[in-house]
Amino acid sequence: EIVLTQSPGTLSLSPGERATLSCRASQSLSSSYLGWYQQKPGQAPRLLIYGASSRATGIPDRFSGSGSGTDFTLSISRLEPEDFAVYYCHQYGNSPRTFGQGTKVEIK
């Protein structure tokens, strides 16, 4: 099983600042089948990035994904108030599929 480790656990930032979230895989991912999801309290997760770097439909361009192999990054260029949430990475190239434990982006 591929273990995904996200860091940091919590990121305390102010609106307008840049956020950088990390997701490290225990083994190299097949064809960068890595997704990033945003979840707000009481809501279902929402896909932000698929294939490590492709933005999902309707996702603002302040969200970007990068990386390959075992190291992946989600960047939010300028935090908007609605971006404060929990973010998860997910690998779907190997079975069983797995999620990271999440990074909470909170208002400083």
Add this chain to the structure above:
Amino acid sequence: QVQLVESGGGLVKPGGSLKLSCAASGFTFSDYYMSWIRQAPGKGLEWVSYISTTTTYTNYADSVKGRFTISRDNAKNLLYLQMNSLGAGDTAVYFCARGNSLDQWGQGTLVTVSS
């Protein structure tokens, strides 16, 4: 528009069974792999299972293997999760999601395992 609606959750005693459903609309259901993901109260997301378009391939998390069975009815646009031998650790909100990249999610259905 794409819609996924889960149902079938509720309170069940330890050792009991429950069958969840996910009704899909707004897209060609038979074209997509489908998955179940769960989230225990206050915890992170846990992938549970997926099924291929024609049911040829299924896969399960180790935590549910041998107890849960995923299935689908492409004629009715329905996804299912049969859950047996339930324990307290299975208490969670269960989400269904579309495709390999999980690009659309339902709102979830709560399963509570308690005596």
